[in-house]
Amino acid sequence: MHLPPIGLGTMGIDDPGAVETSLDVGYRHLDTARIYDNERVVGAGLAASDVPREDVTVATKLWVDDLAPDRVRPATEESLDRLGLDRLDLLYVHRPRGPYDPSATLPALDALVDDGLVSNVGLSNFTVDQAARARDHLDAPVAAHQVERHPLFARNDLLADARANDYPLVAYSPLAGGRVGELPEVRAVANEHDVAPESVAIAWLVGTDGVVTVPKASSRAHLESNFAAGDIDLDADDRARIASIDREQELFPE
Template sequence: MPMLGLGTWQNDDLAQCAESVRTALEAGYRHVDTAQAYDNEAAVGDGIAAADVSREEVFLATKVWADNLSYRDVIETTEQSLEKLGVDAVDLLYIHWPSRAYDPEETLGAFDELHDRGLIEHVGVSNFTPEHVDRAREILDAPIFANQVEMHPQLPQEELLAHATETGYNLVAYSPLARGAVMDDPTVLEIAEKHDVSPAAVSLAWLRERDVTAIPKATSEAHIRDNLESVRVELPAEDLAAIDAIERTDRRVDPDFSPDW
């Protein structure tokens, strides 16, 4: 899984979404993230099809929404997602939230079936606590490949990071720029000025150094290319330590959502 991807949450201008996906892939991205709840899977598929990049080079992920987590709904809505995306399979399929229709035995059984049928390459979860992950691992035949959670310099997710390292799954960071809040952080700004890069690039590089994949949303070519610059940013130990030492309250930028939602 490429450690930098294009997030598409709230990219609901479908023409713009398709264009941003095409632009990102042709700029060098090889990871695109969407979801049933974003209502843009068809546009993402259009962008992939329009790009001068083969499907085999693209790591494509989507998510099953919390209302669609009964056994039958997982199968049926995933088949619909594949049709919208215009692909035979996705590289990673997430459970979007462990809530609403989520039943570990039923939901995860459907994910195993999709994996066995070759419709998904990897099983993922999203917004799972360590306890949710441990329970899922007990049930699944397929391994858990990734857990996608909100993560950024103001929400470092230390417990989940330690659990992912110990257990052997990947962490994927959504809202990795805290919806722009990192741009105003004095520590991040100082490090960005020192390296002559943007605060966004510093934040994404910090996540990469923690072995975390980031999927920042970007729609304009300028932001797409600026985020891509992060792959060339090497932060020395003192910069990483300074970001780790930021005074924070561990508040989410999406306060309406929580693991119990």
């Protein structure tokens, strides 16, 4: 599956205007989830935009209490209704927890693909072993794996696994909850490029082969700044400086 390098993460966005503005800026990937409680907001912003629906990848996620096989289809139909869509481009298993059973849950997602309700199936917050089991039970290819990734936390085993199995790693929380602006290594690179530290964090991610990212923003200024970060070219020294950060601070552990 082709995903744009920089999409819009929507957790916490409650204004359809922010979604509409993101599309006007140039975003073509909208990432939401049932647990964010804003699928209607994302759908309204998409509907208000002049950008054709077929040009936008819309992704949402099944929360853990929707992973029993008899809940997969009803929950997906409820998300489609809230989004105002008749098809999802990408549907993730948000976390492999609760009633999740790969041998039962994943065939229910395959049925959604077969019936045209979903175009692609993704994983989110899986371990390497869990992802391998998922691939064993899915007929549809895994289209993406969304995980927390930023300069303070990077599971390179998950990136290697995604590369080996030919799907992108989608980095959420790329700005580490605002902490990237406090990191001297990131600030030093930002000063050299005359950009914000947040832009460096995004550029570092999308400059990594096989990684795309979904930063959240709501104001036009921040949407434009995040989107423009894809044009920043970090050299080997820049990347080595960021790689030297030896802390691992996961913001969203199990």
